[in-house]
Every structure is written in C-alpha cells, then in structure tokens.
Amino acid sequence: MRLENQEVAAIFHEIADLLELGDGNPFRVRSFRRAAQVIQTLPEHVATMLEAGTLAKVPGIGEGILTRIKQIVETGDCTDHLELRKAHPPGLLEMLRIEGMGPKKVRLVFVELGIRTVDELEAAARAGHIAALPRMGDKTQANLLKAIEVFRRQTGRVRLGDALPQALALLEGLRAVREVQQAELAGSCRRLCETIGDLDLLVASEQSGPVMDGFAALPQVAEVMLRGETKCSVRLRSGLQVDLRVIPPACFGAALHYFTGSKMHNIAVRDRGKRRGLRISEYGVFKENTDERLGGATEQEIFASVGLPLIPPELRENQGEIEAAEEGRLPALIREQDLRGDLHVHTSWTDGTASVAEMVAAAAALGYSYVAITDHSRSLAMARGLDEARLAEQRDELRRAEESLGKLRVLAGLEVDILADGSLDLPLEALAQLDWVVASIHSHFNLPEPEMTARVLRALESGVVDCLGHPSGRLLGQRDPIAIDLDRVTREAAKLGVALELNSFPDRLDLDAPHCRQAKDLGVPIVVNTDAHATWHLANRQFGIATARRGWLEPRDVLNAGPLEAILERRRERLRRLQPKLALSAGGRPGTAAPRAPAPPGRRAPARPARRRGGSGGGSSRRGR
DNA sequence: ACGGATTGCCGTATCGGCCAAATGGCCGA
Secondary structure (H helix, E strand, O other): OOOHHHHHHHHHHHHHHHHOOOOOOOHHHHHHHHEEEEHHHOOOOOOHHHHHHHHOOOOOOOOHHHHHHHHHHHHHHHHHHHHHHHHOOOOHHHHHHOOOOHHHHHHHHHHHOOOOHHHHHHHHHHHHOOOOOOOOOOHHHHHHHHHHHHHHHHHEEEEEHHHHHHHHHHHHHHHHOOOOOOOEEEEEOOOOOEEEEEEEEEEEEEOHHHHHHHHHOOOOEEEEEOOOOOEEEEEEOOOOEEEEEEEOOOHHHHHHHHHOOOOOHHHHHHHHHHOOOHHHHEEEEEEEEOEEEEOOOOOHHHHHHOOOOOOOHOOOOOHHHHHHOOOOOOOOOOHHHHHHHEEOOOOOOOOOOOHHHHHHHHHHHHHOOOOEEEEEOOOHHHOOOEEEHHHHHHHHHHHHHHHHOOOOOOOOEEEEEEEEOOOOOOOOOHHHHHOEEEEOOOOOOOHHHHHHHHHHHHHHHHHOOOOOOOOOOEEOEEEOOOOOOOOHHHHHHHOOOOOEEEEOOOOOOOHHHHHHHHHHHHOEEEEEEEEEHHHHHHHHHHHHHHHHHHHHOOHHHEHEEEEEHHHHHHHHHHHHHHHHHHHHHHHOOOOOOOOOOOOHHHHOOOOOOOOOOOOOOOOOOOOOO
8 A cells, every 4th residue: 555645744743643642752743744744745755765776865754754764664663653543542533623722731631521523522611620730721721612603514525635635646547447438526625616526527428337336446545435326425535535426428427517516506407407398417418397408518508408508616605607698798717727826825934834935946847937935024034034134134135036036026925923913923025125015914913803803904094914814813723713894805905906815725725705896896906925934835725715706706816827017017006106114114213214205116225223122132143043 | 751871861843923912822834
C-alpha cells in the first residue's frame, strides 16, 4: 500500500497531537509537527526520496523521523503511532479540534470527569460540570458550548480543497475501466461548494457490474458499504464517503443534471418544464402524462427542453440563474487562466517556507505578469512580522529578485495587521511608500459588531490600504466569521476605492460567494489571492476561482485579472486624495516636523521618521534574525 | 526529535488576551 505524502504527514500530525495530550516534551512535539509540515511540501513522493537517499538531507527530518518513515512506507504505519493511539480514546483528538480546547483542557476533562467524546463534553457543559473544574468557569463553559456548535456544524463535511483532488483522482481511475463510457462528478462538489458532505460520481455504461468491480478495486477505496443494481457506496481510506451511480448512456444527461442539483435549482427547472407540458426526471424529459421521451442523453438537452442555454453547475442554486439564462445574461465566469498575478504571498521573511526568489519564480512559472510579496507586519510576533527596518531590507531583495528573473513585476507589499482600534501596525508614511497593501485582522476576533465594523472602516479610511484581506476571518469548521456589517464595509470600500479579497486558502474561502456577488453588484473589485505560504500554495487559486464563479464573478470584476497599471493607478489616485492627512500625521510626530515640499507620493524624500521605541527608552533589542 | 557546536550536550517561536483566581496557566495567532 502506497501512502501519499499527505497521509504520511497526517500520521506525524497525529503523533504530535497525542504526545501533547500525554504531556510530552514540547520540543519533541514540535519536531513531529515540523516533520509533518516538511513532508507535506516535499517535491517528490517520500518513498522515492527515501530510496534515493535525499530524504535524510531534508531539514527537519533526522534519524528518528527517518526510521519511522521507513516503517510507514513498509507497513503503512509506525509503532509509536499505533501505541499512542491505543493509549488514548479517539474522541480526545476530536475534542482538540474544538476552539478553546487545547491539550491541557482536553486532558483535564478526561482525567477529572472521564470525558472521552465531544458528546460527553457537551453534556457535561450543559450540566454545569465544566465550570466546576479548576481553571474553568462559567465563561469558559459558555464559550465551549458555542465552540461545540461551530464544530458540529462542520463535522461530516469536508473542505472543497480536500474533496476535489480526491474526486478527480477517482474519476481518473474510473475512466480507466473498460466498460466506462463517461465518468463525471455530480453533487455539491461539482457545484464547487466550499464544503462537501460526500462525493457523487456518475458513470455512463450499459454494464454496471464490471464498472462497480473496477470502482471497488481502486486503491483509495477502504470499504464497500452498499452495492445495488445502480448504486455503489464506498468509504475511502481518507474517510470520505462516495456514491457511484451507473447510468444507461441515454439517460446520462438527465441523471447528471438531477444529481448535480442543487435541489432548489432542480425544482425550478422541473417547474418550468411542467409549464411547458413536460415532465423532467432523472431519467429524461418526457411529454406530460406519457412515456414519450424527448431527450436526456446530455445536460444541454435538459436545458434546451425548457428553452435555456446550459447553466454552469456553480450557478445552479436557484439564485436568479434561470432568469439570467432566459434573458441571455449569464455571466462569462472567470477562469484560472484569467488571473494575471497574485497579490498576497508570504515568504521566509515571516512565516512562509519559500524564499523571495523561490516565490517569485513560482509565480513566474504560472505565467503571471506581477506578484506582490505581502509578508506580515510586526505585531504578528509568532510569524516574526516585519518592522520598518526589515521591510526596507526586504525591499532590496525584492528588487534583486525582480531583476535577476526579469520576467514579471514584483510589488513591494505588506499584509499589515489591523489593530484592535482600527489603526494599522506600521506608520502611514511607511505604508504609503509601498506598492500594494493588504490589511487584515489577526487578533481581537470577538469585538461586538459596531466596534468591529468601525475598526475595519477606520483601517480602510487610512487611504493606504488597497485591499481588505480575508474580510470575515472565518476558518471553515473551526472559527465563525467575525461580527461585522459586511454590507456597510462593502459600500464604504466602493467609495474609498478599496478592493476586497477572496482568499483562496481552502480553510478560508473568504469572502464567500454571496458576498462576492454583492461586491460585484456594488462595483467593488475582488482580488482573488492565494495567501501562499509555500510555492505549491499558489495552486490554491483553483479554490478561490471556484468560489468566485459561485459568486458570479467575471474577469472584469476581479482586479488581478486586469493589467498591473490599473491596479497601481487606483492606488496612486487614492493616495493623492490622502496626501493632506499624511502630512498632518508626520507633522504631528515629535522630532519629524521638518518642513518638506509637498511632492507626489511616489517620489517623496524619505525623511525617515525616527522610529519610536515606546516611552520606556530601554533599548531592549528584539531578537535579531 | 532535530541540529549544530561545547562531537555527548544544549537550545529550540513569540506574545498578548482571556479567564479564573487574585498572578498565572492556557490558548491561538
């Protein structure tokens, strides 16, 4: 059995989790986590690298990890992992995924109350037993119940980023089966929904037996749960459930339409058929009250029977797509190849894994004509966020990378933190000198809505912000969106000339599709960014594009599907409007009041303002690099 | 557990907010 790198990494992640629960050496825990992360980003398969001897040279993989990898490659797992698993109830790992439940708290409730599952945890919280524990209280208990609710909403669902690659691999496997005439994805995964319950696959074939045999024999399949005449349900090794349906070719289009959904869309289409004297089912289009079949081999036939062009699956939510199709104003949805650059990318200057040069080269390899390097700002200490000095240093490196590659423009950017009060993490003067600024929230997620909205608006009103990063802050299955009036933020963004990000990270997909559509309607451009922390993350754009399509976006709605000059001009124009404010804030700062000629922002004398180092004056040098 | 220098040993992300308990552990970024 050949485990994918992802699966090997998952084993190490789990070892780390289990060690933490058992109160293990934190550095040892970290090593396993690091190993997992490194394995995820390996350029080749672990088994291949192990054989070639290149694996041992990878930083983060030492003697111990190497031995375990050997065992995993040979047997599919390693002894430590199996033993740790035996020593801990499986529900503890699940509890760890609840926000606010770290290893210490999971251990506490397990040892003190014997709680081994999320269900038991919830019951205990409801009964008030959690608040009675040491270091816990009413507030913690209430927060816990809320966090369990977020967790529950997501359990059983898989992110598109995890589901889609598996679906495509299965289709490939199916298409290699001789009796398969056609194999397609259906269901919410085909509609590219942000999370998916289970996969629906459809095969056109006259012989369901051999097709199902071939399906059950695919290496991903762990267990056949159900097998009938037309339907076969399996569970994959990854845990994902998959339903395969084998359909006679003459009905394939009707079945594909039916099983793609959404339900509301299907109802609307059938209704429309009814009004035209037609009966539409998963078997085809029929004349009312007869068995006279008018079509159903292709989806086009279904739509044509009710006088419509083919509606892309991503739009099939009964949110106006039928009306739009009827009036010939279906959007020309954006595609991956329409993107001309990525405007949110991290490097090893902060928490990215690739150097500037590697990141820029990877962007060039995608055919981009520009990329913005946007590392974190200083308050994100964990990521070694940039202060002004390092930002300036990095800028030199960007210039060198741009020149040495000579293929694309490298924008000097920053992902600046929006602090609790809405001020930005670096002085406006510094931010004004950059080419591109994304502003994001990474702390104080729990402000009440009025304050949160005011906070974000204040940040956008600074004028130096080009784009609001991951606007809702949600993490799928883990953290709810912040409380914020996104309607109002979008309207203000329109006035200020600020764009909104659609962050392509599979955990985020933020803005979500409905808000993308709203932004489009209000004339606010969306930026489809990857927020890449590794070169391979640039490929996550496919998930951002998926969400953008569900939000009806066309190339003209997406800022980074357009030319760089338009992007830079938006910024220049906004900074021109902002200029007086900047002069004021510089003048107000003690020691930097030296008069200077008002010049256009691009070419201002960089009268470097003395970096204020708090009132304490102690030159406690923050750890260097 | 890793990796690098003290080659048998030592250091290894940070930092602030929250909440429970009255200064500090735990969590998340």
